[in-house]
Amino acid sequence: MVDFHRDTMPTQIVALGGSLLRPEEADERTMWFGQLRQMAVHFEGNGRKLGIVVGGGLPAREGITLARESFSDPYRLDTVGIAATRLNATILQQTLQDIGCNVSPVIPTSTNEAAELLESHNIVVMGGTTPGHTTDAVSVALARDCGASHCVIATNVSHVHDSDPRENPDAKPIEELTLAELAEITGTEPLGPGGSAAVDPVAVKWAMEASIKLAVLDGRDLSRVEDALEGRPFIGTLVKVD
Ligand code: UTP
Secondary structure, eight states, rough: OOOOOOOOOOEEEEEEEEEGOSSSSSHHHHHHHHHHHHHHHHHHTTOOOOEEEEHHHHHHHHHHHHHHTOOOOOOHHHHHHHHHHHHHHHHHHHHHTTTOOOOOOOOSSSHHHHHHHHHOOOEEEEEEOSTTTHHHHHHHHHHHHHHHSSEEEESSSSEEEETTTTOOOTOOSSSSHHHHHHHHHHHSSSOOTTTOOSHHHHHHHHHHTTEEEEEEEEEHHHHHHHHHHHTTTBSSSSEEEE
């Protein structure tokens, strides 16, 4: 369990990996969306602001695989991935509009636009922006543009590990490390269309440039996301600036 931040009323930014929207079991899906609605209402009820950046998950993988049969230009493949992130963002944005949240009716295409929309809405949901990175990097850029000191990255693994847990069963979870140490694990080269890593290397680079602290955690359990957003100790990896 690690502490994240002590800010009481800042704008908070969270990246939700696209896989989180599609748990395999229908009742898990219902529960996850229910918890997300509750979290949003609770946030808005306290007059706070929340920027949600949604990943592409399954439709991004499917779309990029299908498109690769026709072309291999990475810029074009990334453009397909971005469309999938915007599809997922629209699902969440419409879900929150449906329950009456003060969520932006526009899905912004840049983090500047998102930061501006957060001035007049409690919640802004967005997906990707431009080719060359993933939504992890978008969330770090949004935190930077909102003047936030930190950003929550919710994936489907519990922690950053010292090696890839999908390849190495002995990979060890890390509770706390610095951005420079994280960069040693993820590398610093962009991933390429549909590529994956514990955290997108571009996000790590931008976090170093803007001194943004990260919480990397398992968003299948939204109470962990809420703990980090509230500045409470959370289960996951705290990535300190230095
Ligand atoms: P994601 O952000 O979904 O990547 O973008 P991910 O790491 O696979 O995240 P999960 O699975 O949702 O957790 C999917 C793809 O969309 C393109 C990239 O090709 C990326 O691999 N993309 C996304 C961009 O080019 N720019 C963006 O801003 C966002």
